[in-house]
Amino acid sequence: MEAAKAPVVMEGEKGESRKKKCRKTWHNGRGGPEEATKHRRLKVLVKKKMCGILAVLGCSDDSQAKRVRVLELSRRQVIFLSLKHRGPDWSGLYQHGDCYLAHQRLAIIDPASGDQPLFNEDKSIVVTVNGEIYNHEELRKKLAHHKFRTGSDCDVIAHLYEEYGEDFVDMLDGIFSFVLLDTRDNSFVVARDAIGVTSLYIGWGLDGSVWISSELKGLNDDCEHFESFPPGHLYSSKSGGFRRWYNPPWFSEAIPSVPYDPLVLRRAFENVRLMTCYPINT
Template sequence: MCGILAVLGCADDTQGKRVRVLELSRRLKHRGPDWSGMHQVGDCYLSHQRLAIIDPASGDQPLYNEDKSIVVTVNGEIYNHEQLRAQLSSHTFRTGSDCEVIAHLYEEHGENFIDMLDGVFSFVLLDTRDNSFIAARDAIGVTPLYIGWGIDGSVWISSEMKGLNDDCEHFEIFPPGHLYSSKQGGFKRWYNPPWFSEVIPSVPYDPLALRKAFEKAVIKRLMTDVPFGVLLSGGLDSSLVAAVTVRHLAGTKAAKRWGTKLHSFCVGLEGSPDLKAAKEVANYLGTMHHEFTFTVQDGIDAIEDVIYHTETYDVTTIRASTPMFLMSRKIKSLGVKMVISGEGSDEIFGGYLYFHKAPNKEELHHETCQKIKALHQYDCLRANKATSAWGLEARVPFLDKEFINEAMSIDPEWKMIRPDLGRIEKWVLRKAFDDEEQPFLPKHILYRQKEQFSDGVGYSWIDGLKAHAESNVKTLLPLMFNTSLLCVKL
């Protein structure tokens, strides 16, 4: 994942303003340590910090159309870029970047091309012919994006809040699945799948169709020109990602370049459940496995940095982000630049343990819809920012558009947790990969009950965090109380 920053219509085209935009863009350098670029047209600036995954040699940004009248800065991956290039055969491409198709699609279709993109993305496109611009964010919000407004009426768009907070009068989350158009003067939703209206679906459960949809989602994400691996906790979701990757890696371009031996990575406290389960899965699949351990104190020491990078104080997000943050640094040190991860499954299939309390299929479906819609504030944010802090990209096949459509079209009666029928949480996903002839995973792994990531890395991590918080709150309370008394006296 890269870092983008755009300042549009700021009524200031001086060298001083350019220097300021460059300074703010450098705050995103952790997201893209490989290169940086800036394009200025009058009072519009598009800057980019690049993490080179596809076409590392020539795919630097911003990207352009043939005559450079269209300028694009992008954070993301377009998995169907080769098919789109074939449809754009009359156009001349300058690079092998998967994101260059955006400039040419705009030439052909104007603003109505976003749904043609199969991938995850946040981008800003400037049309210098009339000084108009559009910005868009992927369907679920896998890539982070924020929008702000300067006191002079300028529009600011950034991959992280730290690119905006000092210079914007107001800024907010750029909503997933939306397009912002300067011509229209606001947002419009481009992503409108059938499930989004929360109408109860009625398609019968087809295990093979669900399996094929997930395999396709994983295979797409093997598009890479750099070393990669999988995050493997030993739970159902990450184990399925690893199993499908192992099964399909041999026939890919990535295998020709980097070999067919898949690397897997796990983090945890010494003796944690995840380390044990992940090692068992890795041995079964034959991956080159790397396990990293940390201490509770290591985690506590990293919290300040984790908050800086994730840009949230949400306790659940922070406690889960910290091990991922520590692991990402280790992974990057091995020369790996991309990993495939298992986020999103619990939201789609009702995998959290409280789904046992769902009274009926209607309530279960509504809850899964709401959980998916909120992912950009929680698991997507964690996975993206905890890895991007070290210039590592995380790809999430469970949040593939086509896979979500397949999974969310299933009659939710099949997702109901029914102990009387032997159905535990995420039974439809487990059953889809329960292959007796060619097993993807051992039965006890396939039907392992869910652990929260922050619990699976070691239960004492949560206890240690609680003790640390209580200790600091008790220390700060007298100081806060005395300060408030002083304020009252003044």
């Protein structure tokens, strides 16, 4: 793809505060605003509600009408049968030349400042992400000389790419799907977590553009061909195809069998996975 010459364009809007909504709707003596917030956050985690992403890369049409179309498709992922099942906190669109990145955010870590897209220091690398990076604090220590703009767990992705290139994906422990745009050469990388916990689809338009979406309804009207993005893979514009990044050592000659405490094991899994800036009740 040719280097982009058009200026960067960003559009976005905040969703209504979930806590404010809880104050409006919590009634019948079932609890106060704080309890409502806890209840809603638990429902979010149990139902695995996630953010929604949509990207159009290498699009020949950079008109205002196209920007409106991409943003409308992004919102369609959120409002389906009148259910906001993806990302009520932030709706935004980023454009750089012939590339569009749209995002619908559900805030879990750093709800105040983690709106997307996310950038590196000079904003030459742009990322839109759906998911959670569980080892983000450990990864930040490896990037001590980098300056982070937010406390979001996904903020490490742009900086890891800047430091390690495409091979950084194997360093991530989490559930994720993301689109990363390197504006220095207008290249991009798309990746999905190891077993495909987060949904992701890829399609190709008649103009040669590559479309990425969290849901099929973001692709079926505009792509001549689309398919599920394979788990544990990345798609690189530099190579023009898929590459498996997840290659675990499955085989082990000795399988240990030792006594264990199920409760301790459960708590260990919860501590590793249930990270959020909101309280959780059971």
